[in-house]
Amino acid sequence: MISVESIYKKFSAGRRKIQVLTDISFEVEQNECVAIKGRSGSGKTTLLNCMAGIEKPDSGKVISLSKELSSLSPGKVSSFLRVNTGFVFQQYNLLSYLTVYENIAFPLNLNGIFGMKAKNRIHKLLDMIGMIDAIDALPKELSGGESLRIAVARALIHKPKIVFADEPTASLDSKTAKVILDLLTKISKEQKCSVVFSTHDEEILNQADKVLELKDGRIL
Numbered sequence: 763m764i765s766v767e768s769i770y771k772k773f774s775a776g777r778r779k780i781q782v783l784t785d786i787s788f789e790v791e792q793n794e795c796v797a798i799k800g801r802s803g804s805g806k807t808t809l810l811n812c813m814a815g816i817e818k819p820d821s822g823k824v825i826s827l828s829k830e831l832s833s834l835s836p837g838k839v840s841s842f843l844r845v846n847t848g849f850v851f852q853q854y855n856l857l858s859y860l861t862v863y864e865n866i867a868f869p870l871n872l873n874g875i876f877g878m879k880a881k882n883r884i885h886k887l888l889d890m891i892g893m894i895d896a897i898d899a900l901p902k903e904l905s906g907g908e909s910l911r912i913a914v915a916r917a918l919i920h921k922p923k924i925v926f927a928d929e930p931t932a933s934l935d936s937k938t939a940k941v942i943l944d945l946l947t948k949i950s951k952e953q954k955c956s957v958v959f960s961t962h963d964e965e966i967l968n969q970a971d972k973v974l975e976l977k978d979g980r981i982l
């Protein structure tokens with residue numbers, strides 16, 4: 763499904779040079795839920811971004827659904843991401859001027875799905891996550907946990923093959939965190955979608971089939 767093959771990534775900021783990822787290799791199977799744990803600054807976001815094709819590693823390969831991402835043109839990467847992947851960002855990144863419905867409709871519309879087909883799918887998913895009453899709300903009217911549910915719905919609505927979630931539960935209490943991660947993993951299993959999430963919360967790690975730990979740029 764996804765094969766990460768010896769990727770390296772460093773950043774330079776001013777005089778500081780940071781080797782964030784060093785010789786990282788692993789695989790994610792279809793339907794598998796993989797957690798990446800590590801302290802703040804250990805490179806979790808960088809690794810997820812490289813796996814998703816949002817950032818390019820300095821060397822090494824990410825082969826996702828048989829495509830080597832760094833060999834694709836920017837346009838091809840965009841269309842690949844639009845169809846095959848969903849991303850739950852660390853800060854949710856809901857579009858503030860769009861309603862809940864419109865935020866979730868966005869990836870569907872980009873994939874050419876409009877009208878009743880879109881509407882039915884969105885209503886069904888909002889029902890599943892217990893947010894149907896908030897359908898016309900704006901993001902600023904939602905709590906953190908509610909925003910995350912909508913971000914999860916937006917990442918899954920177009921039935922991607924892979925969902926990435928970057929510390930999805932970082933700012934929630936552990937009970938809410940568990941409920942939302944349950945939803946993410948349950949819907950993904952139903953849709954036969956692989957999940958890769960990062961976290962520093964030990965309590966939600968047991969929802970993953972496999973846990974990888976990032977430390978000093980390497981997978982332990």
Ligand SMILES: Nc1ncnc2c1ncn2[C@@H]1O[C@H](COP(=O)(O)OP(=O)(O)OP(=O)(O)O)[C@@H](O)[C@H]1O
Pocket residue numbers: 773774775780782800801802803804805806807808809929
């Ligand atoms: N665009 C960038 N330019 C320069 N340095 C960067 C950039 N992005 C990340 N870094 C550095 O790379 C390191 C890893 O950052 P990253 O965001 O991947 O960590 P993280 O594990 O996601 O941390 P957190 O748990 O705080 O989200 C940090 O030292 C960070 O300062």
Ligand SMILES: [Mg+2]
Pocket residue numbers: 806807808852928929
């Ligand atoms: Mg991060």
